[in-house]
Amino acid sequence: MRWLPCGADAVLIECASIEETSAVRATVTAADLPDVLEVVPGARTVLVVTRPGARVLARVRDLVEGADLDHPPSAEPCLVTLDVHYDGDDLDLVARTAGRSVDEVVELHTGAEYTVAFTGFAPGFAYLTGLPEPLRQPRLVTPRTRVPAGSVGLGGEFTGVYPRSSPGGWRLLGHTTAVLFDTRAERPALLSPGDRVRFRRAG
Known part of the structure; x- marks a missing residue:
């Protein structure tokens, strides 16, 4: 997994598989951090956009790297x-x-x-x-x-x-x-x- 800064308030997370991508998206979304504005998954990436100046990206990284991505949180799906x-x-x-x-x-x-x-x-x-x-x-x-x-x-x-x-x-x-x-x-x-x-x- 690679973390690529996108300016001061966003990060692009490169994942190894679509399963890992889905797990990262689910982990960040389930945390419902108030300063995270958008979580945008792709085939092998997740873009996380935060409120300008919130300095929450380090918390996002700790959250993802400390998560059990083999068993990500699951919301009630539509x-x-x-x-x-x-x-x-x-x-x-x-x-x-x-x-x-x-x-x-x-x-x-x-x-x-x-x-x-x-x-x-x-x-x-x-x-x-x-x-x-x-x-x-x-x-x-x-x-x-x-x-x-x-x-x-x-x-x-x-x-x-x-x-x-x-x-x-x-x-x-x-x-x-x-x-x-x-x-x-x-x-x-x-x-x-x-x-x-x-x-x-x-x-």
């Missing part, structure tokens, strides 16, 4: 269930690559419970861990210039939903009508780090 129409352009490709039938791919995808590891790429886009091993497949060699909003896909170790139309290289399994990001909502992003997600076959 469980979100998304109904999915499994009609994606790459569903057959995913099935062939996995050596499974299309129905088996759907069963694998809907049978797992996922965790929001971090968000990024676009507002409301959540990277979900927990993807079954046969579905961990490479991204497309040539990304699409336009992926419709609500598309459910997978790329590498992650699955997720495109919150709006954008370019993208993930293999598409289907689509959902759920709104992933709404600036008018009290909680604009439907999914936040630490949340649990399940996919349910629609229709």
Whole structure:
């Protein structure tokens, strides 16, 4: 684990794995330190931003380095269930690559419970861990210039939903009508780090 200062009031913590990243995020978040303004996880990093002049970064470091990261604190997670129409352009490709039938791919995808590891790429886009091993497949060699909003896909170790139309290289399994990001909502992003997600076959 490396600690990289980001100015006087923030630090970027580089982690060895996505599991360590999640544990660091959970540890700092659970401490609820009043001078910590933001905890922003990435795939292998956690950015901790504190109140200017608070001098709390040393306390954050002591907290993380003294924690049992193999057993991080767990808050009561929000469980979100998304109904999915499994009609994606790459569903057959995913099935062939996995050596499974299309129905088996759907069963694998809907049978797992996922965790929001971090968000990024676009507002409301959540990277979900927990993807079954046969579905961990490479991204497309040539990304699409336009992926419709609500598309459910997978790329590498992650699955997720495109919150709006954008370019993208993930293999598409289907689509959902759920709104992933709404600036008018009290909680604009439907999914936040630490949340649990399940996919349910629609229709």
